[in-house]
Amino acid sequence: METSKLNRRDWIRTGLLTAGGITLLPHLGIAETAKASIPLDRNGNALYSPLFKEYLPEKFPDESKLLAKLNANENPYGPSPKAIDALKNVATKGNRYAWKELFALIDKIAIKEGVEAKNIMMGPGSSDLLEKTAMVLFMDGGNVVSADPSYMSLIRVAEATGASWKPVPLKEDWSHDLKGMEAAIDKDTKLVYICNPNNPTGSITDTKELLDFCSRVSEKVPVFVDEAYLDFLEDGTKQSMVGLINEGKNVIIARTFSKIHGMAGLRVGYIVAQETTLNKIQKITRGGMGIAYTSIYAALASMDDPDFQNSSRSKNAESREYVYKSLKQLGYDYVTSYTSFIIFPIEMEGQLFLKKMTEKKVGVRAFEFMGKNWCRVSMGTMDEMKIFTAALTDVLA
Known part of the structure; x- marks a missing residue:
């Protein structure tokens, strides 16, 4: 072609x-x-x-x-009416940096996810953090394993940084071929990327199978699970892989305020990972610096609006x-x-x-x-x- x-x-x-x-x-x-x-x-x-x-x-x-x-x-x-009100109330403070306020948001997210604040890294949307992760992990080459088709942001940046992509076709039921992905891992693999539920197909991979995969495979290579759409499930919290963090597993979980919170234009997202992993990323680049003062307050308020x-x-x-x-x-x-x-x-x-x-x-x-x-x-x-x-x-x- x-x-x-x-x-x-x-x-x-x-x-x-x-x-x-x-x-x-x-x-x-x-x-x-x-x-x-x-x-x-x-x-x-x-x-x-x-x-x-x-x-x-x-x-x-x-x-x-x-x-x-x-x-x-x-x-x-969206955004939530509470988020809009919060944003309006702090609009005049848009001239200020928001480090203290960012820490407050991190603490709140940590409580929600059941982890410590040191396990959270913020960014202007989850895609930004996918890309930062790719840039840091693949500075010296290597390969990334993911499904095909899947969300391409991390993959494209990994390739641009010097990595190669090892795509594994989705199964006939559109779920991830976890056995095929594990078999694709070799000595040069630096990351396995899983988007679940998957974009652009909208499909999902069985929670128990994915949990077993992440638990085992993360002992060999980091596993990045992008959960941008998980909140659209009625029991999304139960299907998250974030609990593996407290088991010491080398996983990275991405979440965003762009979808269920309706804040795509306000740009707030985060990853949950082991402290050593986040330190490696933040040694090269800062995530929270890209979030506006007003967006932080909107995110704080939106978390308080489950309705x-x-x-x-x-x-x-x-x-x-x-x-x-x-x-x-x-x-x-x-x-x-x-x-x-x-x-x-x-x-x-x-x-x-x-x-x-x-x-x-x-x-x-x-x-x-x-x-x-x-x-x-x-x-x-x-x-x-x-x-x-x-x-x-x-x-x-």
Whole structure:
């Protein structure tokens, strides 16, 4: 397959580095290192692996004109009213650094996660911490093992830093092939990355199997578990791998305020890990320095608003069920989702599909997995999902 390389300078020169492009492709990450590059096929689509590519629109839509913006897995209901009030109340202190306040947030998170404050590292969103981890761990090369397809932020930065990627295809039920991933580990493996629930597929891996895997494998190599979407599960806390920290296991758990808390634009996230691991990362780079004073107060307040989180979870599930029913009526199958988005196969070339949906003023994403075209749609409000299904009916009819 004919490919080309698109680096940061090329993005600027070709005009792709626009607000629309950034929002559509958060995991391609212009926050990644400057030498990070994106392999493209001859049609300008992003190639992640031989099994996984993303269709990029010929022209990024003006998102201010979209009737339903469903392309970035954003929570349409947030931030929490309490978080908004807190942010407003401290807006005039935006001229101050917030170290004391950051420590207060760390302490609060530590209590929630059942660990010590020394096990927490903050960052402006969890992707920032995925990337910082990759930059530090792969400074001297090595390889990273992960599923394919999966969230690419850590992988792309690891490769740009000098690592190689050892992708292991997901199983037929879309869960991680844990046996295959363990078999892929060799003397040069420096990290195993697991996104659970997985993005962009929305699928989940059995908790008991994953717990056993992380416990055993972390004795040989660090295991990074990205739990950005775990809060959309009713029993998400019980399915977290964070308890392994207190067992002394060499795991890294990523969480974010971007999803269930509806704070994607306020940029707050954290990782939970062994103190020695965090010291290694923080020797090179600081995480909490990138969080705004106002965002810290918003996060503190949002943690005290479980009603908002429960409401977001409930409404998200309601939207999912509506889309499931609509897809069935249209004769389309789907992958059962444990997240705030759904993927389903489409019988249309991806770029053409994006063009037609954009003409209907609906923003979605399109991928190719293992030679088959898929749409990924984020869960918006019920009104937005009705706009989406109406547009989908017209486009795929």
